Amino acid sequence: MTNRSLTLSKPSAESFCSIELTGSKSESNRALILNALSKGKVGIRNLSSADDTAVMQESLKNAADHAPLINIGPAGTAMRFLSAYFAVTGTETTLTGTERMKQRPIGILVNALRELGAIVDYAEEEGFPPLAFHKGFSQKNNKINIRGNVSSQYITALLLVAAALPEGLELNIEGELTSRPYVEMTLSMLSEAGISYQWKENVILIPSRDFGDALITVEPDWSAASYWYSIAALSDAAAIKLPWLKKSSLQGDSRISSIMEHFGVSTEFTDGGIEISKVATGIKGDLFDLKDCPDLAQTVIVCSAALGHNATFTGLETLKIKETDRIAALQNELGKIGVKLHEDNGFYHLDCSGLHFPEIVRIDTYEDHRMAMAFAPLALKIPKVIIEDPAVVGKSYPSFWNDLEKAGFFIIDN
Numbered sequence: 386m387t388n389r390s391l392t393l394s395k396p397s398a399e400s401f402c403s404i405e406l407t408g409s410k411s412e413s414n415r416a417l418i419l420n421a422l423s424k425g426k427v428g429i430r431n432l433s434s435a436d437d438t439a440v441m442q443e444s445l446k447n448a449a450d451h452a453p454l455i456n457i458g459p460a461g462t463a464m465r466f467l468s469a470y471f472a473v474t475g476t477e478t479t480l481t482g483t484e485r486m487k488q489r490p491i492g493i494l495v496n497a498l499r500e501l502g503a504i505v506d507y508a509e510e511e512g513f514p515p516l517a518f519h520k521g522f523s524q525k526n527n528k529i530n531i532r533g534n535v536s537s538q539y540i541t542a543l544l545l546v547a548a549a550l551p552e553g554l555e556l557n558i559e560g561e562l563t564s565r566p567y568v569e570m571t572l573s574m575l576s577e578a579g580i581s582y583q584w585k586e587n588v589i590l591i592p593s594r595d596f597g598d599a600l601i602t603v604e605p606d607w608s609a610a611s612y613w614y615s616i617a618a619l620s621d622a623a624a625i626k627l628p629w630l631k632k633s634s635l636q637g638d639s640r641i642s643s644i645m646e647h648f649g650v651s652t653e654f655t656d657g658g659i660e661i662s663k664v665a666t667g668i669k670g671d672l673f674d675l676k677d678c679p680d681l682a683q684t685v686i687v688c689s690a691a692l693g694h695n696a697t698f699t700g701l702e703t704l705k706i707k708e709t710d711r712i713a714a715l716q717n718e719l720g721k722i723g724v725k726l727h728e729d730n731g732f733y734h735l736d737c738s739g740l741h742f743p744e745i746v747r748i749d750t751y752e753d754h755r756m757a758m759a760f761a762p763l764a765l766k767i768p769k770v771i772i773e774d775p776a777v778v779g780k781s782y783p784s785f786w787n788d789l790e791k792a793g794f795f796i797i798d799n
């Protein structure tokens with residue numbers, strides 16, 4: 386899709402459909418590193434169709450072909466996981482990304498990699514991509530301290546390569562750990578690939594070890610499912626099937642099912658996936674902590690705003706360093722429907738007292754897929770929702786607009 390904007394409308398406020406979601410980009414990008422490190426012993430089924438996964442796959446191939454420059458665009462996981470992979474495999478290349486990627490901090494990971502023995506330089510600004518990796522890795526150290534409150538992706542990056550280090554790795558996580566379920570996902574996937582670990586309090590220990598033969602099946606993406614929960618919550622009636630999602634998921638974003646119970650959406654888990662239904666109109670719960678599932682923040686905040694529910698949110702500290710400053714982006718765009726999002730010492734309060742639904746609203750997306758997808762369900766309340774730069778959704782959910790059409794949304798390319 387190359388259009389500059391699209392106009393969404395939804396003639397009926399009822400949503401009945403079945404949508405096959407693509408695989409989790411988080412699981413896929415971990416699996417690709419495990420596949421590369423294990424030299425193919427770890428196989429993958431149901432890889433995500435997300436651009437972030439395609440770019441990860443392409444980058445690993447380009448690195449094997451000795452490409453001097455690798456550009457991962459806006460993919461944070463690819464930037465962080467490949468940094469650890471190139472560092473410890475002594476791959477000679479420079480890793481770069483979009484202008485926004487060059488503003489997303491990486492110093493904590495680079496310091497850790499240097500302590501391990503990697504030879505890596507900043508190609509432009511200290512603390513930020515692009516990074517230049519050099520040959521000649523030899524492990525100097527196997528005990529590393531790392532801050533846990535900026536991005537769990539630095540920790541995952543180190544854990545993914547830990548077993549391939551001659552002396553393994555003991556990682557001491559300092560301070561609070563943000564996005565913890567993503568670290569748990571990494572460790573579970575390592576176990577699937579035959580790598581054992583111990584996690585006691587703040588210390589994760591992974592001994593040096595060869596990968597076993599394994600076939601990793603990637604579950605569909607729960608972050609993508611969250612937009613369907615929001616659609617159900619904003620519909621008058623809804624029953625939406627999402628095949629192959631599991632109750633015992635590795636993805637922390639599966640907690641959207643319990644969060645959305647507060648917004649009147651119930652989830653039935655079956656062997657073949659889930660079915661979500663609109664069951665109530667009353668909303669319960671006014672404090673939501675999203676530290677474990679930051680990628681749900683936009684979905685839940687926009688949904689709560691559109692329902693006129695003055696909820697409070699915590700755990701949003703990392704949102705400012707994602708694809709855009711997501712707090713500022715939410716404040717700007719929610720303002721277009723009269724809703725305010727105030728920060729008070731780590732508490733973010735929605736004030737829906739001025740909520741109104743205009744005939745038409747134009748939503749800017751800030752090069753952030755989740756801005757486009759979180760605001761799209763507003764078409765259930767507003768006759769015309771114009772989404773700028775709709776192609777951004779490709780980062781994690783390329784078929785998002787086609788799937789909305791299957792659910793009865795009308796889409797006009799502008």
Ligand SMILES: O=C(O)C1=C[C@@H](OP(=O)(O)O)[C@@H](O)[C@H](O)C1
Pocket residue numbers: 410411412462535536537538541563564567679680703
């Ligand atoms: O490890 C992962 O796959 C991810 C971790 C999270 O990042 P942070 O750890 O930076 O919060 C999340 O926001 C991102 O979309 C994917």
Ligand SMILES: C=C(OP(=O)(O)O)C(=O)O
Pocket residue numbers: 459460461462463680707708755781
């Ligand atoms: C933050 C995200 O991705 P990343 O950090 O991998 O760019 C996201 O998908 O919401």
